[in-house]
Amino acid sequence: MSELKVTPQTSLRLRLLIGTLFWIVVSIIAAGWGLGGLFRQHVTQQFHHELQTHLDQLTAHLALDAAGQPVLSQALSDPRLKRPYSGLYWQIDRIATDTAPAKAAVLRSRSLWDQTLRIPPDALADGAIHQHRTAGPEGATLGMLERSVQLDGVSLRLAVAADETLMIEPIERFNVALWLALGILGLGLALAALVQVFVGLAPLRKLQAALARVRDGEVQRLEGRFPKEIMPLVDDFNRVLAQNAEVVARARTQAGNLAHALKTPLSVLANAAAGKDDPLARQVLNQVDSARKQVDYHLARAQAAATARLPGARTPVATIIDGLVRTMRHIHAARDLELRVQPIPADLSFRGEAQDLQEMLGNLLDNACKWAARRVEIEVRMEQDQQQDRIVIQIDDDGIGIAAEQRQAVLQRGVRADQQAPGNGLGLAIVADLAALYDSQMTLTASELGGLCVSLSLPAAARTAR
Numbered sequence: 001m002s003e004l005k006v007t008p009q010t011s012l013r014l015r016l017l018i019g020t021l022f023w024i025v026v027s028i029i030a031a032g033w034g035l036g037g038l039f040r041q042h043v044t045q046q047f048h049h050e051l052q053t054h055l056d057q058l059t060a061h062l063a064l065d066a067a068g069q070p071v072l073s074q075a076l077s078d079p080r081l082k083r084p085y086s087g088l089y090w091q092i093d094r095i096a097t098d099t100a101p102a103k104a105a106v107l108r109s110r111s112l113w114d115q116t117l118r119i120p121p122d123a124l125a126d127g128a129i130h131q132h133r134t135a136g137p138e139g140a141t142l143g144m145l146e147r148s149v150q151l152d153g154v155s156l157r158l159a160v161a162a163d164e165t166l167m168i169e170p171i172e173r174f175n176v177a178l179w180l181a182l183g184i185l186g187l188g189l190a191l192a193a194l195v196q197v198f199v200g201l202a203p204l205r206k207l208q209a210a211l212a213r214v215r216d217g218e219v220q221r222l223e224g225r226f227p228k229e230i231m232p233l234v235d236d237f238n239r240v241l242a243q244n245a246e247v248v249a250r251a252r253t254q255a256g257n258l259a260h261a262l263k264t265p266l267s268v269l270a271n272a273a274a275g276k277d278d279p280l281a282r283q284v285l286n287q288v289d290s291a292r293k294q295v296d297y298h299l300a301r302a303q304a305a306a307t308a309r310l311p312g313a314r315t316p317v318a319t320i321i322d323g324l325v326r327t328m329r330h331i332h333a334a335r336d337l338e339l340r341v342q343p344i345p346a347d348l349s350f351r352g353e354a355q356d357l358q359e360m361l362g363n364l365l366d367n368a369c370k371w372a373a374r375r376v377e378i379e380v381r382m383e384q385d386q387q388q389d390r391i392v393i394q395i396d397d398d399g400i401g402i403a404a405e406q407r408q409a410v411l412q413r414g415v416r417a418d419q420q421a422p423g424n425g426l427g428l429a430i431v432a433d434l435a436a437l438y439d440s441q442m443t444l445t446a447s448e449l450g451g452l453c454v455s456l457s458l459p460a461a462a463r464t465a466r
Contacts, residue, residue, distance in 0.1 A: 091161075097154075132146065272284075351461040392456070399450075
């Protein structure tokens with residue numbers, strides 16, 4: 001079976017994580033953009049408010065001396081206006097009138113040193129404030145506010161400017177701190193989402209473990225305490241398991257009843273033909289014996305088909321093999337066979353029904369003992385096939401074996417390797433059919449003992465921890 005690729009469409013955990021992380025990222029970006037914009041707006045307003053405060057101070061302290069020249073009644077309070085190229089400046093220009101020409105920088109702050117502000121030549125209503133951006137000392141970009149005033153018939157333009165880096169630098173520092181804080185917050189939220197998803201889905205992992213215990217045959221139903229959202233699923237699944245077990249039991253009973261109903265008339269026919277030595281009686285006895293074997297074959301196959309997929313089935317291998325070996329030693333006691341069993345771990349179990357394992361191993365051991373000369377060896381080992389534990393049961397005998405070209409044929413129902421020997425060719429076919437019902441296989445090879453080696457690979461139940 002091909003493995004299912006895990007995608008957001010197939011994984012609930014991925015869907016929850018991707019959805020949560022998406023909205024965390026969207027929220028962080030929106031918060032960063034919104035807070036950054038609000039702070040930028042606040043700093044910009046504060047920048048221009050401060051310029052207007054200085055402009056108001058400049059206007060309030062402006063006067064004319066006796067010669068009609070503008071002077072300040074007192075210096076402005078900000079000490080930066082006295083420090084050269086500090087980034088804060090003011091300047092007063094004379095506006096041209098009919099009686100006097102325009103003159104730039106009739107009065108300016110000490111911070112301008114030997115520079116002057118280039119004020120755009122726009123028309124100003126008396127008292128109106130205009131806002132500009134202009135080049136300043138040392139290549140700086142200045143934000144500027146200007147207004148015009150009239151003092152005793154003299155028109156003056158008052159301008160206050162500040163380096164925009166005084167506004168930009170706080171915004172940049174705030175943005176760095178803001179995105180760092182939001183990044184830490186986002187990581188914390190992502191970690192919280194990750195923990196929440198794993199904690200929230202922990203009951204599903206517990207349910208998966210409980211299902212694995214049922215599948216491996218450790219228990220017959222789902223056990224454990226689950227959240228109330230999952231309990232209806234657990235209860236429904238347990239009801240399905242109970243109904244399945246009931247259906248299997250009913251099928252077994254019906255198969256047994258059918259076998260009994262068939263064997264009774266077969267026994268009557270056999271008894272009627274017994275004691276007679278004529279061709280018809282012998283033919284009846286042969287056909288009755290064949291019919292009995294066919295009934296046994298199909299009964300075993302029907303029972304195995306009903307139980308092969310039954311959850312919770314678990315059968316210790318060592319117990320079954322020990323019982324079968326004792327039986328074979330008793331049946332073939334007259335031949336003095338040596339049945340050697342390699343050590344089998346006590347916790348090694350077949351994931352299936354005990355009677356199916358008995359049916360398969362019983363046929364194989366009986367076949368090996370029937371054809372062995374002196375010795376039969378049984379070895380059980382664990383192997384892993386496609387990430388699944390499997391039990392490999394190997395039975396060797398020192399008999400005449402089966403030719404390579406006949407090995408596949410003897411696995412078919414009714415085919416025998418030796419037509420002279422008694423039997424109806426159902427033993428190996430039964431084993432092969434039962435193994436197929438468990439997604440298993442049986443292989444025939446030449447044995448190192450000189451006869452036939454039969455390897456049966458079966459699904460293993462989970463080994464219990466010691």
